[in-house]
Amino acid sequence: MEHIISVLVENKFGVLARVAGLFSARGYNIESLSVAPTLDPTTSMITIVTVGDDRVIEQIMKQLNKVVEVLKVVDLTETHYLDRETALIKVHTKPEHRDEAIRIADIFRAKIVDSSPTTYTIEITGDVDKVEALINLLKPLGIKELIRTGRIAIARETTRTASPRREPALLKT
Amino acid sequence: MKKSGAEIFVESLRHEGVKTVFGLPGGVVLKIFDVLCQQKDIELVLTRHEQAAAHMAEGYAKATGKAGVVLVTSGPGMTNIVTGLADAYMDSVPLVAFTGQVSTNLIGNDAFQEADNVGISRPCTKHNVLVKNVADLAQTIKEAFYIATSGRPGPVLVDIPKDVSTDKAEFKYPDRVYLRGYNPTVTGNKHQIRQAAEAIMKAKKPVIYVGGGAIFANAADEVRELAEITQIPVTMTLMGLGSFPGTHPLSLGMLGMHGGYWTNMAMHHADLLIAVGARFDDRVTGKLSEFCPEARVVHIDIDPTSIKKTVHAHIPIVGDVKAVLHQLNVMLRSMDGNPAEVKSQRAAWLKQVEQWRNEHPLTYRQDDRVTKPQFVIEKLYQLTRHEAIVATDVGQHQMWAAQYFKGSKPRTWLTSGGLGTMGFGFPAAIGAQKAYPEKLVLCITSEGSFQMNLQELATVAEHKLPVKVALLNNGFHGMVRQWQDLFYEGRYSASYLGKIPDFVKLAEAYGILGLRAVKPDEVEPVIKEALKHKGPVLMDIHTDPYENCYPMIPAGGAHHEMMLEDPPELVNARKGGAHKRKVDEGEGVLPA
Numbered sequence: 171m172e173h174i175i176s177v178l179v180e181n182k183f184g185v186l187a188r189v190a191g192l193f194s195a196r197g198y199n200i201e202s203l204s205v206a207p208t209l210d211p212t213t214s215m216i217t218i219v220t221v222g223d224d225r226v227i228e229q230i231m232k233q234l235n236k237v238v239e240v241l242k243v244v245d246l247t248e249t250h251y252l253d254r255e256t257a258l259i260k261v262h263t264k265p266e267h268r269d270e271a272i273r274i275a276d277i278f279r280a281k282i283v284d285s286s287p288t289t290y291t292i293e294i295t296g297d298v299d300k301v302e303a304l305i306n307l308l309k310p311l312g313i314k315e316l317i318r319t320g321r322i323a324i325a326r327e328t329t330r331t332a333s334p335r336r337e338p339a340l341l342k343t
Numbered sequence: 344m345k346k347s348g349a350e351i352f353v354e355s356l357r358h359e360g361v362k363t364v365f366g367l368p369g370g371v372v373l374k375i376f377d378v379l380c381q382q383k384d385i386e387l388v389l390t391r392h393e394q395a396a397a398h399m400a401e402g403y404a405k406a407t408g409k410a411g412v413v414l415v416t417s418g419p420g421m422t423n424i425v426t427g428l429a430d431a432y433m434d435s436v437p438l439v440a441f442t443g444q445v446s447t448n449l450i451g452n453d454a455f456q457e458a459d460n461v462g463i464s465r466p467c468t469k470h471n472v473l474v475k476n477v478a479d480l481a482q483t484i485k486e487a488f489y490i491a492t493s494g495r496p497g498p499v500l501v502d503i504p505k506d507v508s509t510d511k512a513e514f515k516y517p518d519r520v521y522l523r524g525y526n527p528t529v530t531g532n533k534h535q536i537r538q539a540a541e542a543i544m545k546a547k548k549p550v551i552y553v554g555g556g557a558i559f560a561n562a563a564d565e566v567r568e569l570a571e572i573t574q575i576p577v578t579m580t581l582m583g584l585g586s587f588p589g590t591h592p593l594s595l596g597m598l599g600m601h602g603g604y605w606t607n608m609a610m611h612h613a614d615l616l617i618a619v620g621a622r623f624d625d626r627v628t629g630k631l632s633e634f635c636p637e638a639r640v641v642h643i644d645i646d647p648t649s650i651k652k653t654v655h656a657h658i659p660i661v662g663d664v665k666a667v668l669h670q671l672n673v674m675l676r677s678m679d680g681n682p683a684e685v686k687s688q689r690a691a692w693l694k695q696v697e698q699w700r701n702e703h704p705l706t707y708r709q710d711d712r713v714t715k716p717q718f719v720i721e722k723l724y725q726l727t728r729h730e731a732i733v734a735t736d737v738g739q740h741q742m743w744a745a746q747y748f749k750g751s752k753p754r755t756w757l758t759s760g761g762l763g764t765m766g767f768g769f770p771a772a773i774g775a776q777k778a779y780p781e782k783l784v785l786c787i788t789s790e791g792s793f794q795m796n797l798q799e800l801a802t803v804a805e806h807k808l809p810v811k812v813a814l815l816n817n818g819f820h821g822m823v824r825q826w827q828d829l830f831y832e833g834r835y836s837a838s839y840l841g842k843i844p845d846f847v848k849l850a851e852a853y854g855i856l857g858l859r860a861v862k863p864d865e866v867e868p869v870i871k872e873a874l875k876h877k878g879p880v881l882m883d884i885h886t887d888p889y890e891n892c893y894p895m896i897p898a899g900g901a902h903h904e905m906m907l908e909d910p911p912e913l914v915n916a917r918k919g920g921a922h923k924r925k926v927d928e929g930e931g932v933l934p935a
Contacts, residue, residue: 180524184473188465195466225651232648238470238490241524 172201173227174253174323177216177234178242181207185239189216192233198222202255202320213241217322246323253323256295258283259305262312263290271311278304289314348477348508349378352441355484357384358516361412363403363777364388365396369416370456371443371505376414388777388806391798393420395770397427398796401436402774405757406732408561410491411774413440418456421502422463426764428498429467433761434582435559437496439487440464444504447475460502469497477510482517489520494527495646496559527645531662531670539617539641539658540674546615548637548692549575552598552627555582555760556620556644556664558753563587565668566619572675574689576696578606580621581745585756589749595696596749599627600896601742605699607894607902610635612695618642618656620664622649624761633901643667703894703907705746714863716740716815716886720747723785723813726870731785731811732775733757736768736792739821742892744787766795769812773799776808783874786812790843791820800853803879811873812881814846817888825891828913829906846883859883889917 179185186205193200201219208215220230227245234243246253263271268290275282275292278300284291294304298321305316346354352375356364365388368376379387390396393415400411415424421442431438445454461473470490474483480503487499543549557566563586570577570593577587578595587594595606607629610616616638621627628634631653642649642656643664650659660667707717720743723731733748734757735741741758750756757775759767772786793814803810823838850857856876860869866884873880894905 184461184465187462191465229648229652236646236648238522238525 171223171227171247172219172221173245173247174251174321175218175220175230175234176242176244176246176323177218177240178208179214179216179237180239180241181212181214182239185214185237186216188237188239189218189234192237193218193220193230196229196233198226198230202318204320204322217320219321244325246325250326251323252326253297253321254295255298255301255319255321256293257301257305257316257318259292259294259308259313260284260289260315261292261308262314263288267311271308274304274307280304344513345511346514347374347378347511348480348503349374351477351480351512351514352484352503352508353378353382353385354514355481355516356412359484359488360409361385364412364414365390365399365403365774366414367391367393367396367416367420369418369420369443371417371445372414372420372441372503372508374505374508375441375443375503387414388773388802390770391801392796393423394426394766395773395796395799395802397424397438397440398430398764398767398770399774399777399799400438400440401427401431401434401767402734402757402771403778404431404436404438404774405771406754406775407778408437408559408754410437410439410488413438415440416443416456417445417460418458420456421458421460425463425467426762426766428464428500430759430762430764430767431498432467432469434759435496435555436498437491437559438498439484439491440468440498440500442500442502443508444473444502446506447504448506450504460500464500467498468500469495471500471502473502474504474507477507477512480507480512481514485517486520486522490522490525494525495556495644495649527663528647528661529645529663529666531643531660531667533670535658535660536667536670536674539643539660540671540678542615542639542641542658543573543575543617543675544678546575546639547688548609548613548695549573549615549617550595550609550613550638551575551577551617551619552580552610552621553577553583553586553619554580554621557583557586558620560620560645560664561753562620562665562668563753565665565672567591568672569617569668569675572672572685574686574693575617576609576693578602578610580624580627580760581741581758582760583621584745584758585750585753588751590751593693594749597745598902599624600629601746601892601894602896603700603705603746604703604894604905604907605696607896607905608699609696610638611902613638616640618644619668620644622646622652623654625653628654629896629904630899630901633903635902707890709863711863713887714860714866714885716817716890717743717747718863719813719815719866719884719886720744720787722866722870723787724748726867726874727783727785731755731783732772732779734768734772734775734784734786736786736788737763737765738789738792739817739825739890739892740787740789740792740815742822748787765792767792769793769796769810770799772810772812773803773808776810777806780808784808784810786810788812788814789821790814790816790818790846791840793846794844797849800850800855800879800881804853804855807878809877810879812879813870813873814881814883815886816843816846816883817886817890818843819888821888821890822892824888828889828891829897829910833913833916846881850881855879855881857881857883859885861885
């Protein structure tokens with residue numbers, strides 16, 4: 171099962187290498203990874219999307235906790251959370267497809283952030299399903315280049331747990 | 344007053360109580376070596392190879408419980424200690440390695456003798472740091488010692504660029520350490536400990552399984568108390584030997600691949616396993632799906648990652664082994680049931696274990712022609728009156744030493760378990776001898792392992808360290824040859840060592856005493872003479888090249904599937920001469 175793990179670390183050089191090295195050395199997979207400083211500039215948040223059974227995830231959590239510069243590890247999949255990803259998609263646009271591309275972007279509330287006579291670059295932010303749905307719709311037009319940020323995620327406040335967000339267990343259905 | 348980085352380094356080591364540093368100089372650490380030679384508190388032991396420095400520090404650490412300290416230069420100096428770091432990481436040995444680095448302005452420029460020390464050592468250290476500013480040096484050293492020796496011990500590397508050792512800063516050694524992300528759990532969870540105590544009281548066929556964690560936690564007394572009040576037999580891993588007296592009636596000796604028949608049978612039939620500071624290594628468990636099929640598992644370990652890593656723990660307890668066992672023993676004593684009752688409850692189980700022991704004890708057949716390696720170990724064990732600190736190398740001789748040299752005290756058994764590093768034993772013995780110049784330190788090794796670090800004969804001679812090296816010379820990488828005989832139809836690919844040096848002459852070349860025993864009846868006199876000699880001795884003892892180490896659980900086998908002797912196919916193949924025997928063609932220095 172897919173898990174989104176938030177790892178709060180000290181903002182020092184080499185820490186990312188240590189965390190990433192831990193995954194490679196033990197044969198765990200990283201589906202996506204994003205890192206940036208938090209509000210406190212002495213710490214950074216690493217968001218890792220990984221896949222594994224309960225035993226593997228338990229080991230990953232423990233191994234991460236063992237790293238001296240790791241301050242906190244949370245498996246967000248165990249809670250209610252929000253996740254977002256941004257993608258920049260450069261699509262080929264033949265003259266007869268330019269309107270279609272704008273329409274598709276509109277439906278997804280994506281923005282056209284760059285334009286050339288033969289391409290549009292579309293920016294989309296959303297959960298993974300939304301980003302992938304847009305990509306699938308744009309594919310027939312011809313995608314020239316695509317870049318994704320990897321996911322970031324944050325826990326919902328406990329008072330909002332009654333939100334209509336799907337349960338974590340249903341994510342993969 | 345401001346001090347240079349090199350002075351801060353030496354002062355910091357003095358504050359940590361360091362007496363001995365093992366190392367070898369080079370360009371970027373010259374400033375540090377220069378300060379070292381101008382003071383008397385800390386002695387530098389110059390090794391002939393950096394790898395040996397790391398193993399000496401390991402031997403020192405294992406024997407004393409204090410962190411071993413290594414100091415080497417950048418580039419090749421650092422890469423040469425990687426094996427020692429990896430070895431210490433696998434076996435949880437507290438080690439602080441200081442490596443030189445090129446000046447900060449040169450880092451990343453492929454400078455002379457530059458290597459990415461922190462990058463290379465990252466996967467084989469508990470923690471590592473590049474010090475970029477001399478103002479951070481003292482704090483970093485304090486943290487390094489704290490991390491290396493606390494929690495689950497391990498190696499820490501501190502990388503010091505040349506300019507950091509020459510730059511100056513105010514020196515104040517910090518009196519405490521605060522690390523936001525590092526805080527090992529010491530006390531065990533009371534609820535879990537109560538559950539463990541209840542499981543122990545209910546168990547009919549329990550086994551205590553002790554690993555190296557019990558030794559590093561100084562928990563031998565607690566292990567013994569637990570075993571005696573509950574009358575539960577105790578088995579030890581290779582790393583755990585010495586945590587419980589090998590001669591105690593409740594001792595089962597070592598378990599696993601070359602463990603006793605009775606030990607592994609007890610494991611296989613146990614209904615409760617109390618794992619203490621052990622990590623269920625594959626050499627211990629054998630086939631995982633058939634490991635202790637009937638047992639519930641209590642697992643006590645300071646490292647949460649050890650728990651449920653390979654074997655499910657029904658009652659996990661994270662904490663310091665000594666603290667948790669103390670809590671457990673207090674709880675067990677307060678529970679209902681008197682000692683006599685406990686004893687009678689366990690009688691049937693202990694009787695069963697005894698029966699297994701009598702069915703297939705450890706055995707070998709000594710004749711008057713060829714010396715059996717087991718015979719040598721038994722003689723060493725008898726003639727040292729069990730009082731020696733023993734360091735071993737890796738291979739058959741290590742397993743025989745584990746079987747026949749019954750340790751009685753913690754920190755007297757120094758061996759490379761997890762990484763299985765040939766070349767470990769001799770330098771480890773030197774490190775231990777440096778820590779305890781008055782004690783008898785014995786290195787049990789073989790010609791294969793010894794040749795990997797024999798240059799340290801010079802170190803032994805220079806420091807007049809009276810290490811007694813018993814070299815079991817069988818002309819082969821014995822364990823490899825054993826596997827080739829058993830699983831590769833006797834094709835001795837690269838296991839026969841061919842030209843073996845004359846070890847007596849070699850010892851003499853370094854100015855130390857060399858002795859040789861070719862026949863069985865020469866073994867005892869040689870050992871006696873070695874023990875009588877005041878200085879270092881190298882004993883070249885020729886042993887049977889074809890002796891195999893049993894019992895053995897073949898790779899992928901379960902505990903109850905032990906081989907107890909050479910299988911008939913092998914015996915027949917040997918009779919028919921099917922197995923290639925270069926040795927018999929007259930090459931090498933081997934028994935007639």
